[in-house]
Structures are given as structure tokens and as C-alpha cells.
Amino acid sequence: MISPYTRRRAVDSTLYTTINLFRTIEQILGLPPTNQFDAAAHTMAKAFANTADTTPFDTVPNIIALDEMNNPLAR
Secondary structure (H helix, E strand, C coil): CCCCCECCCCCCCCCCCHHHHHHHHHHHHCCCCCCHHHHHCCCCHHHECCCCCCCCCCCCCCCCCCCCCCCCCCC
8 A cells, every 4th residue: 555654664464454444544534333234344554654645655666567468377
């Protein structure tokens, strides 16, 4: 994810799913959980910092062309 609040130079190996994102949004907006699944979900708090870091991100050029297709299977 790209955000000024993303923790820089850190590795978070937590498996996040859509429900974790949904729970995080609920918590940010101060909303109660809508069902038992997002009530039990962990937020993505470990992936974010408390203060924004507005230094630019470094980009890496593509190695594989974006319009390249897979080779057809051999018959």
C-alpha cells in the first residue's frame, strides 16, 4: 500500500484480507462493527505509522513489458 502513513523500511508479514481492511476503515471512522466477522478481525494498525512521512517513494522500472503475453502451450 502507498500512503504517507505507511510504515517505511519495515516488513509486516501479516496476512490481511478484505475484512481486515473493512475493520480498519470502521475503526478510523469510529463506526461499530457491522457483523461478527469484522468484529473479530484484526485491524491493519501494524502497517501504519502515527505520523505522516511525506518523502517521495523510489520507483523501480518494469523489467517485463506490461503488454507481454504468455507463450502458447506446446501441442
